[in-house]
Amino acid sequence: MKEIVLSNEEIQETVKRIAKELEEKFKNSDKTPIFVGVLKGALPFMMDLVKYYKGDLIEDFIQVSSYEGTASTGVIHLKKDLSTDVKDKDLVIIEDIIDTGTTLSYLKQYLQIKYQPRSITLVTLLDKKPLRKVDLEADIKGITLTKNQFLVGYGLDYNELCRNVPYIFIPDEDDLARWNQELKN
Ligand code: IMP
Ligand code: MG
Numbered sequence: 001m002k003e004i005v006l007s008n009e010e011i012q013e014t015v016k017r018i019a020k021e022l023e024e025k026f027k028n029s030d031k032t033p034i035f036v037g038v039l040k041g042a043l044p045f046m047m048d049l050v051k052y053y054k055g056d057l058i059e060d061f062i063q064v065s066s067y068e069g070t071a072s073t074g075v076i077h078l079k080k081d082l083s084t085d086v087k088d089k090d091l092v093i094i095e096d097i098i099d100t101g102t103t104l105s106y107l108k109q110y111l112q113i114k115y116q117p118r119s120i121t122l123v124t125l126l127d128k129k130p131l132r133k134v135d136l137e138a139d140i141k142g143i144t145l146t147k148n149q150f151l152v153g154y155g156l157d158y159n160e161l162c163r164n165v166p167y168i169f170i171p172d173e174d175d176l177a178r179w180n181q182e183l184k185n
């Protein structure tokens with residue numbers, strides 16, 4: 001491991017703050033917001049967020065993929081759609097990290113066209129700025145990253161490994177070599 005970027009304590013503080021911002025946003029709403037977790041990376045974030053959020057909400061999930069190894073391929077595949085009709089509802093999209101912006105802008109457009117929700121709020125735990133290709137800003141974000149570093153842990157994976165690590169870190173060459181070996185076995 002090269003460096004721990006966010007400890008679990010720091011993550012929890014960040015998630016609590018995001019939960020408060022969302023509570024504030026929906027406290028006088030006439031409709032129940034639908035929190036849509038983007039599988040699989042946003043799962044730990046979504047679980048903690050709904051635990052801290054005080055208010056009614058409905059959970060749903062959507063799955064897309066664009067990453068292979070340590071880089072975004074830029075091609076998005078929709079692997080799993082929503083399981084509820086969200087026409088005229090308030091959607092809150094929960095994402096682990098925005099990198100190029102391709103995934104979230106695709107999702108936003110897709111959900112808008114297919115379901116015509118009343119509103120879409122984009123929430124990301126991490127906002128990685130340097131490789132942004134699409135003009136996209138999250139409405140609510142946790143931590144802004146100014147360096148282009150590949151991170152794992154707390155949902156973020158290297159070829160599916162490390163999602164279960166409770167903190168976020170930068171892997172070093174040894175980690176990557178070990179994981180590559182493991183993945184071959
Ligand atoms: P984007 O489409 O380039 O914005 O990429 C967003 C998706 O790529 C996220 O949902 C993550 O699943 C993945 N991703 C982006 N950066 C990282 C990283 O540093 N580590 C692991 N996955 C990442
Ligand atoms: Mg993701």
